[in-house]
Amino acid sequence: MLKKRLFTPGPTSVPEEILLEMAAPIMHHRTDEFISVAKEVFENLRYIFQTKNDVFVIASSGTGAMETSITSFLSKGDKVLVISGGKFGERFKEISLAYQLDVISVDLKWGEKLNPDTIKELLEKNPDIKAVFGTLCETSTGTHFDIQTIGEIVSGYEDTIFVVDAISSLGAVPCLTDDWKIDVVITGSQKAFMLPPGLAFMSVSDKAWKKTETSNLPKYYFNLKKYKKTLAKNDFPFTIPVSLVIGLKKSLNIIKTAGIEKIWEEHRIRAEATKQAMVAAGLKLFSEAPSNAVTAVLLPENVEGDKLIKLLRTKYGISLAGGQDHMKGKIIRISHLGWQDEFDVLTAINAIGVGLTELGYSIDIEKGITAAKKILFATPK
């Protein structure tokens, strides 16, 4: 019997208890019953975001919220700084250009570590930059960015906001929105929130909110002012995917009950075990600054990544992600997001060993398993 297991960085697996909540009969969205669900959701989102700011809920993929952070705060011709270290950093650039912003971009090699001084210097040279766009975890490369340091730098500029794409990492790795002075944090439902895709979330600081008053970019669905107006009544401006919001309530409860710090630590342990295992088995990590949300592993030159992914998916039901764009076929990406435990990590590592062996590449995966176990079972739960 083929059991299916997702190790993809979104969509991730949804716990059965959430799936069942979402399978309950549809609730109408303009009822007291649903509004009390929404109230709890808006409150608990603040906890996951570690913020006192408003957190908005938009019915779209994460990209819709990225676009909202541009259309709602900026004006035509505004100078913006985009840190681009992969496919999703690139996306901020593309959206900015679509709205005719004046884009300065820091283009890192995929997997390259950012030196925050670069941002410091660029802001000193261009104090008229209106927004800096960064990524907490670049999903396409598994790279972690030092958002805390950049937040500190940007906060020195009164008219510059810091927008962070935390789509694949919020809830998985620490993101202290307020402490780190991040004005806008964006994420989506299908990652560490353990939900299907369909909802995007974004927190907005007062500093960012002020920019909604001057923003002149055309918008309607992605106009945060509409969301602010209804938020006061724990409501949404446009018909919201009610079943996903019901699931979100449950997911936020699970996370809050466990405690967000504990969940970050569990992600850290799963990521660390995976990384150590890969290195012990003789493989190389792709990123210079690996994230705890997703680990990217460089494949040996004679292994075709697409074949490995396909073999594991079709023969064993194990879904890993491959590389994107120019890294297609050259890396595999293992997600640590959401609903996983220690034994899932061992399953992923074993699967990589089995897959590589079947493709004729000799690897000592047992060494990897041993290394992983040391980390996974080092301390009692």
Added chain:
Amino acid sequence: MLKKRLFTPGPTSVPEEILLEMAAPIMHHRTDEFISVAKEVFENLRYIFQTKNDVFVIASSGTGAMETSITSFLSKGDKVLVISGGKFGERFKEISLAYQLDVISVDLKWGEKLNPDTIKELLEKNPDIKAVFGTLCETSTGTHFDIQTIGEIVSGYEDTIFVVDAISSLGAVPCLTDDWKIDVVITGSQKAFMLPPGLAFMSVSDKAWKKTETSNLPKYYFNLKKYKKTLAKNDFPFTIPVSLVIGLKKSLNIIKTAGIEKIWEEHRIRAEATKQAMVAAGLKLFSEAPSNAVTAVLLPENVEGDKLIKLLRTKYGISLAGGQDHMKGKIIRISHLGWQDEFDVLTAINAIGVGLTELGYSIDIEKGITAAKKILFATPK
């Protein structure tokens, strides 16, 4: 035990068999398995839309697709004609103005019937109109618009496209996209499709598609060119709500198996029975041209609509919709959409009788029930 029944014009009830499909473990969206689901969905959408055109799927509420029909086809300053007979016609105007289009609007009284000659004359005077925006069923008033006649008129203008908001009615009432020469038809998942909210669908004719080449409005998420590119591979440009697409596959199967003509006829019968019942019981219909998707009933002056809605919802679990904006408290709206049968119609009518009686308004609902039964059970199934 309080059983909950939705007679709201979206979200509507979702059949258990669809709820259960959507509760299955999450499928990754970049797999052959999911792509074959998407392929079937794209094909069957064409059937529901009665079109040979492409039908696109967007993760947003219906409003997102309305905005897409503006951002993807039009350019700044373009002259457009909006037929506005209620809250949702008004929305096309609002979005057009947000994008600085030059808007001519036909503002009907809520519930008023449109004379298509108005459109004919306006187009004759303004042959430079680039798009005409209409609504198949104006949900806020329960009004049906003669889209077929307007389609014929607009088709005479080579550079003018006809965009129809069929959000609350596609799948419930005839909408012969190709025969009626409608260039763009928009709808959403939470109405006659019997699904939770979260997906919007839109069909696009070649005539409309040509306009994507000249359109200069800024857009990213609502840029149909991105959707066209991925459609060729039965894929989506942004992470799609996979569980809703799984539900959509099932829903389209149910509709196709029954036959769309049969489903239109069932809606017509439910609507007709409700209308006759209301009139027989001494109430008045609100719209001059009632739709078969939703029936709006004018309340007697001494009845507070909000109280009636609240009473039925809290005491009996029956959800009807009230009036919106200036009609708040003055009308009730009964949806005939989706997963309903003859006995549901009798339940809705009886509930209105019970509610009015409890609020001290004397009504002879039995006359209504008798009238409804004559229609509901006139012919064997």
